[in-house]
Amino acid sequence: xxxxxxxxxxxxxxxxxxxxxxxxxxxxxxxxxxxxxxxxxxxxxxxxxxxxxxxxxxxxxxxxxxxxxxxxxxxxxxxxxxxxxxxxxxxxxxxxxxxxxxxxxxxxxxxxxxxxxxxxxxxxxxxxxxxxxxxxxxxxxxxxxxxxxxxxxxxxxxxxxxxxxxxxxxxxxxxxxxxxxxxxxxxxxxxxxxxxxxxxxxxxxxxxxxxxxxxxxxxxxxxxxxxxxxxxxxxxxxxxxxxxxxxxxxxxxxxxxxxxxxxxxxxxxxxxxxxxxxxxxxxxxxxxxxxxxxxxx
Ligand code: KIV
Numbered sequence: 001x002x003x004x005x006x007x008x009x010x011x012x013x014x015x016x017x018x019x020x021x022x023x024x025x026x027x028x029x030x031x032x033x034x035x036x037x038x039x040x041x042x043x044x045x046x047x048x049x050x051x052x053x054x055x056x057x058x059x060x061x062x063x064x065x066x067x068x069x070x071x072x073x074x075x076x077x078x079x080x081x082x083x084x085x086x087x088x089x090x091x092x093x094x095x096x097x098x099x100x101x102x103x104x105x106x107x108x109x110x111x112x113x114x115x116x117x118x119x120x121x122x123x124x125x126x127x128x129x130x131x132x133x134x135x136x137x138x139x140x141x142x143x144x145x146x147x148x149x150x151x152x153x154x155x156x157x158x159x160x161x162x163x164x165x166x167x168x169x170x171x172x173x174x175x176x177x178x179x180x181x182x183x184x185x186x187x188x189x190x191x192x193x194x195x196x197x198x199x200x201x202x203x204x205x206x207x208x209x210x211x212x213x214x215x216x217x218x219x220x221x222x223x224x225x226x227x228x229x230x231x232x233x234x235x236x237x238x239x240x241x242x243x244x245x246x247x248x249x250x251x252x253x254x255x256x257x258x259x260x261x262x263x264x265x266x267x268x269x270x271x272x273x274x275x276x277x278x279x280x281x282x283x284x285x286x287x288x289x290x291x292x293x294x295x296x297x
Pocket of ligand 1: 048
């Protein structure tokens with residue numbers, strides 16, 4: 001792929017064929033999207049993890065379409081080279097296929113290149129309708145956090161053969177319905193490897209081992225900004241400590257008078273402070289450009 005050329009569905013399919021790993025990471029705002037794009041990721045996921053890592057909500061179940069549209073638009077304003085995938089939040093694709101199409105359409109209008117739904121073959125009607133409308137769909141199998149209550153928590157999926165087979169069938173069904181990629185979250189690695197071997201569309205894994213076409217992490221976990229990250233997340237930096245230390249020094253300098261220093265503030269034009277004094281004390285101000293001011297600009 002040439003420098004600056006945007007990543008598309010076709011790029012990702014080509015990467016799978018060539019055995020090039022796909023790098024996906026979440027972002028929810030313009031500056032972060034700009035930074036992860038500069039770091040060279042292939043896909044930016046505006047995940048509904050937004051609810052927990054940015055909005056302070058207890059789970060993804062409280063995230064709304066309006067939240068997703070606002071944050072997808074913020075990411076799109078960074079004009080990244082990476083593909084932007086907008087997550088469809090809880091209950092935005094359940095009630096009817098037409099509502100799913102309308103909601104996915106809002107994410108594309110906000111700047112997404114594709115949408116992600118939690119599910120695979122069991123959502124083939126939704127995947128087919130979105131694809132027919134020209135909306136690329138990324139499926140999501142294994143641990144689907146929007147169903148954590150039904151699944152019995154955020155647990156490893158596919159430890160037993162029966163459950164593993166269900167996940168594999170769900171992924172195969174996603175490809176058959178027209179999905180262009182599948183996220184595999186927190187499954188036994190054998191399950192993810194089997195899916196990756198069987199599918200011709202790319203698999204992008206999180207907590208499901210290395211035998212996938214790509215990996216995804218939540219940016220706050222990667223940067224060390226989440227107090228209790230999931231066990232499969234790797235922390236690549238301790239940005240929380242950097243922020244705490246910077247703000248602690250700022251507070252110390254404000255309290256001690258070291259900030260703002262002379263390089264951080266500016267005064268009036270020469271003579272203007274005196275004129276202001278005269279004005280405020282009720283006197284007649286010296287006309288502008290008088291000898292008191294001349295040559296002092
Ligand atoms: O919402 C999200 O960030 C996700 C990833 C964990 C895949 O769905």
